[in-house]
Amino acid sequence: MFRLLENKMLVPNLYHALISAPDVAKAAQAGQFVIIRPTEASERIPLTISDWDAARGTVSVVYMKVGKTTAEFAALTAGQDLATVAGPLGNPMEMGLFGHVVCVGGCYGLASIYPMARELKRLGNRVTIVIEGRSSYLLYWQQKLRSVSDDLIVITRDGSKGLPGHINNLTGVISRQAVPVNRVIINGCNYLMMRGSQETRPLGIRTIVSLNTLMIDGTGMCGVCRCTVSGSTKFACVDGPHFDGHEVDWDELNKRRGAYLVEETQVLRSSKGE
Amino acid sequence: MTEQNETGSKPVKKMDLNRREMPKQQPEVRITNFQEVALGYAAETAIEEAMRCLQCRKPGCVPNCPVGIDIPGFIAAIDQRDFQSGVNILKQKNALPSVCGRVCPQEEQCESGCILTKRKSSVAIGRLERFLGDWEAILGDDAPPEIAPATGKKVAIIGGGPAGLTAAVDLARFGHSVIVFEALHKMGGVLSYGIPEFRLPKAIVDREVNYLRRLGVEMRTDYIIGKTRSIDSLLEEVDAVFVATGAGLPWFMEMPGNNLNGVYSANEYLTRINLMKGYDFPSAATPVKQHRKVAVLGGGNVAMDCARTALRLGAEVSILYRRSREELPARLEEVENAEEEGIIFRYLTLPVRAIGDDHFQVKALECIRMELGEPDASGRRSPVRVPESEFVLDFDCVIHAIGNSPNPLIPASTPGLEISKRGTIVTDLETGMTSKERVWSGGDVASGAATVINAMGAGRRAATSIHAYLCEPVPWPRGEGA
Ligand SMILES: Cc1cc2nc3c(=O)[nH]c(=O)nc-3n(C[C@H](O)[C@H](O)[C@H](O)COP(=O)(O)OP(=O)(O)OC[C@H]3O[C@@H](n4cnc5c(N)ncnc54)[C@H](O)[C@@H]3O)c2cc1C
Ligand SMILES: Cc1cc2nc3c(=O)[nH]c(=O)nc-3n(C[C@H](O)[C@H](O)[C@H](O)COP(=O)(O)OP(=O)(O)OC[C@H]3O[C@@H](n4cnc5c(N)ncnc54)[C@H](O)[C@@H]3O)c2cc1C
Ligand code: SF4
Ligand code: SF4
Ligand code: FES
Numbered sequence: 217m218f219r220l221l222e223n224k225m226l227v228p229n230l231y232h233a234l235i236s237a238p239d240v241a242k243a244a245q246a247g248q249f250v251i252i253r254p255t256e257a258s259e260r261i262p263l264t265i266s267d268w269d270a271a272r273g274t275v276s277v278v279y280m281k282v283g284k285t286t287a288e289f290a291a292l293t294a295g296q297d298l299a300t301v302a303g304p305l306g307n308p309m310e311m312g313l314f315g316h317v318v319c320v321g322g323c324y325g326l327a328s329i330y331p332m333a334r335e336l337k338r339l340g341n342r343v344t345i346v347i348e349g350r351s352s353y354l355l356y357w358q359q360k361l362r363s364v365s366d367d368l369i370v371i372t373r374d375g376s377k378g379l380p381g382h383i384n385n386l387t388g389v390i391s392r393q394a395v396p397v398n399r400v401i402i403n404g405c406n407y408l409m410m411r412g413s414q415e416t417r418p419l420g421i422r423t424i425v426s427l428n429t430l431m432i433d434g435t436g437m438c439g440v441c442r443c444t445v446s447g448s449t450k451f452a453c454v455d456g457p458h459f460d461g462h463e464v465d466w467d468e469l470n471k472r473r474g475a476y477l478v479e480e481t482q483v484l485r486s487s488k489g490e
Numbered sequence: 491m492t493e494q495n496e497t498g499s500k501p502v503k504k505m506d507l508n509r510r511e512m513p514k515q516q517p518e519v520r521i522t523n524f525q526e527v528a529l530g531y532a533a534e535t536a537i538e539e540a541m542r543c544l545q546c547r548k549p550g551c552v553p554n555c556p557v558g559i560d561i562p563g564f565i566a567a568i569d570q571r572d573f574q575s576g577v578n579i580l581k582q583k584n585a586l587p588s589v590c591g592r593v594c595p596q597e598e599q600c601e602s603g604c605i606l607t608k609r610k611s612s613v614a615i616g617r618l619e620r621f622l623g624d625w626e627a628i629l630g631d632d633a634p635p636e637i638a639p640a641t642g643k644k645v646a647i648i649g650g651g652p653a654g655l656t657a658a659v660d661l662a663r664f665g666h667s668v669i670v671f672e673a674l675h676k677m678g679g680v681l682s683y684g685i686p687e688f689r690l691p692k693a694i695v696d697r698e699v700n701y702l703r704r705l706g707v708e709m710r711t712d713y714i715i716g717k718t719r720s721i722d723s724l725l726e727e728v729d730a731v732f733v734a735t736g737a738g739l740p741w742f743m744e745m746p747g748n749n750l751n752g753v754y755s756a757n758e759y760l761t762r763i764n765l766m767k768g769y770d771f772p773s774a775a776t777p778v779k780q781h782r783k784v785a786v787l788g789g790g791n792v793a794m795d796c797a798r799t800a801l802r803l804g805a806e807v808s809i810l811y812r813r814s815r816e817e818l819p820a821r822l823e824e825v826e827n828a829e830e831e832g833i834i835f836r837y838l839t840l841p842v843r844a845i846g847d848d849h850f851q852v853k854a855l856e857c858i859r860m861e862l863g864e865p866d867a868s869g870r871r872s873p874v875r876v877p878e879s880e881f882v883l884d885f886d887c888v889i890h891a892i893g894n895s896p897n898p899l900i901p902a903s904t905p906g907l908e909i910s911k912r913g914t915i916v917t918d919l920e921t922g923m924t925s926k927e928r929v930w931s932g933g934d935v936a937s938g939a940a941t942v943i944n945a946m947g948a949g950r951r952a953a954t955s956i957h958a959y960l961c962e963p964v965p966w967p968r969g970e971g972a
Binding site: 243433 | 738754761897
């Protein structure tokens with residue numbers, strides 16, 4: 217039913233899948249996600265819709281191979297069917313004419329911000345895209361991202377391309393903008409979104425992040441995606457996944473994200489140490 | 491033993507006033523597996539039990555069945571060993587006898603009205619119904635179901651639970667073309683993701699879904715109405731819509747610490763295990779933690795299901811309930827099963843705070859003692875806190891099983907659909923018609939969390955009303971809101 221039309225490695229460990237899912241493609245809006253079950257025996261996992269074509273009936277997802285389910289996904293080849301592609305789920309990213317919007321992406325977030333930037337640009341905003349990665353060979357879709365932005369800024373930790381450094385450079389990037397920044401959108405791993413929000417808080421710029429929680433159904437039925445925003449409990453799948461990054465309880469989010477993954481805290485700790 | 495007399499039909503035997511016991515797996519054995527606890531009547535036992543029925547001229551049982559099954563009729567058929575006729579009588583009112591025979595709260599419904607309740611014990615109506623349903627699955631005639639000539643009308647059903655399944659069967663048999671949209675990857679609603687295997691084997695649900703397939707009903711799983719597509723857009727293509735999305739939004743008891751790891755909603759816990767087959771982990775992908783000491787909060791059927799599931803996964807399990815045994819809303823049979831299996835019941839206990847360890851994992855519950863005061867609106871004595879009676883119990887898992895309400899996805903995406911303060915869809919009780927033209931609704935989403943048989947009854951009433959409307963459309967009676 218959900219035919220995989222393409223499933224290719226973009227850069228090491230990151231894959232792009234093009235999937236036939238006509239009804240999802242027809243309804244998709246920037247910032248929504250799908251729940252995917254690669255095979256009948258797989259877990260259900262959420263992945264952001266990074267592009268779609270309503271006329272052709274296709275949606276794209278870009279995913280990082282991190283665990284069992286994403287590995288099962290990566291093992292499939294074009295022509296095979298996915299067991300589940302349900303969506304589009306979650307609220308779309310809030311759109312409007314905000315002025316100057318900075319969209320920040322890291323890891324799979326390079327792809328997630330693409331449709332958001334495209335829509336923001338279409339609505340007449342000035343769009344600056346900031347992409348971040350460990351090294352230049354881990355960056356992708358730069359041409360696509362350039363086509364939907366006024367400016368594309370690249371940051372690499374090893375300095376192999378663009379500015380050397382990481383998300384801590386966000387304050388500098390924003391303060392050097394000739395046109396004042398009205399809003400920041402950050403997508404990628406929770407660590408990137410947390411650090412990015414810490415950067416923009418002193419600047420008083422509204423910052424929207426797309427939280428990465430555990431999910432099962434994605435429709436508000438199980439509650440595993442609980443997170444605390446502005447002091448109250450929200451279900452990320454139906455109340456979000458986009459929230460004000462300055463209001464998120466990041467500590468709780470990271471601990472809940474790791475409920476089943478003892479190792480994940482180690483991943484986070486080592487990146488904090490950098 | 492029963493003997494047949496010369497003329498064949500009526501066995502001669504002195505009336506035994508006790509209802510026939512149904513064999514069950516022994517508690518020590520069943521707590522180590524997920525197989526069904528109750529094993530069902532053998533044919534001879536069913537016949538003996540059927541003989542106890544007095545075939546009342548004015549049966550007390552029938553009005554107490556929410557769908558009005560001809561109970562003496564199907565029991566007489568069993569008595570006469572004409573099991574196929576018995577099945578046919580059941581199926582006139584109830585499309586899922588194997589399900590209802592297992593999960594209906596019979597002691598509050600049909601069986602509570604049985605005249606024999608006053609003398610000894612009521613006829614075991616549910617067990618007989620289950621017997622016939624199961625007999626049919628193995629030995630019943632496999633004739634293709636009768637379907638009226640195609641009407642050319644199309645109906646969309648939203649939700650694949652008992653309300654949706656029942657309406658789909660009826661509408662397909664009336665000759666309409668039927669498509670069911672289900673949000674999850676499996677049909678069945680709570681029958682699939684909620685009620686555990688050891689109480690309702692999933693093979694039974696699969697069988698009913700296959701029956702739908704044989705009727706030519708189209709089924710679209712992984713399809714979320716309100717997200718993948720709206721009701722308004724469906725209405726452009728179909729003649730009628732039946733909303734049967736259940737009550738799937740979980741409630742959490744309000745207290746600090748609910749977001750600690752190891753704290754679940756009943757829905758999450760049961761879904762991981764039933765729908766995602768977590769009891770097979772790691773061969774099934776969705777992880778289930780090995781918990782040592784589990785607390786289940788609540789006292790209804792859902793709480794019993796969570797507790798007995800956790801027990802089978804190897805934990806020591808306590809049910810924390812703020813009133814006493816007498817007020818437990820769960821079926822008595824389920825409470826007894828849970829007690830037999832070694833679930834610890836902690837009555838008059840209200841958790842007030844979940845306490846976590848350094849790793850954000852729940853490690854204990856702070857509770858407070860309760861005592862029973864005056865009866866409240868529901869007639870049950872209401873619990874009041876005993877001052878300064880706080881105490882702490884160690885748990886590494888806490889499951890909230892205090893109830894569910896309807897999911898707001900459909901209400902939020904459907905203009906013109908009147909919603910009550912409780913979040914339920916407002917419907918006409920007789921017909922299931924909503925405030926929105928050509929939209930019907932029924933089951934838990936309209937009534938609030940109730941029972942399988944109520945949902946099925948609502949599905950049937952809506953199907954009847956939809957059919958009448960499609961044959962002869964009338965001005966929409968509840969149109970003001972639309
Ligand atoms: C709304 C939403 C949208 C998402 N969109 C995308 C997307 O577009 N692309 C994408 O790649 N992912 C996305 N994610 C995250 C994605 O769902 C998870 O990576 C996925 O569930 C992992 O499944 P798994 O079984 O392969 O790995 P698991 O078995 O669950 O994890 C295996 C290991 O991977 C590591 N790990 C897992 N997830 C993360 C993480 N998020 N950050 C850091 N380390 C991690 C842990 O160390 C863990 O031990 C999204 C999540 C949400 C909630
Ligand atoms: C654990 C548990 C144990 C229970 N035990 C008993 C028992 O022993 N006896 C008894 O009589 N009752 C019991 N009940 C109650 C009973 O299961 C329900 O009353 C009954 O299932 C309601 O049927 P329904 O068809 O209205 O909804 P549901 O069974 O909830 O089915 C609704 C379906 O709609 C789907 N859906 C929701 N939203 C959408 C959407 N937007 N688009 C598409 N699909 C959607 C859902 O995924 C679900 O599959 C129990 C309930 C639970 C949770
Ligand atoms: S459907 Fe339920 S209430 Fe009705 S007769 Fe059967 S078991 Fe009893
Ligand atoms: S009330 Fe009891 S005895 Fe009478 S017909 Fe019903 S089941 Fe039989
Ligand atoms: S994923 Fe189940 S409620 Fe959000």
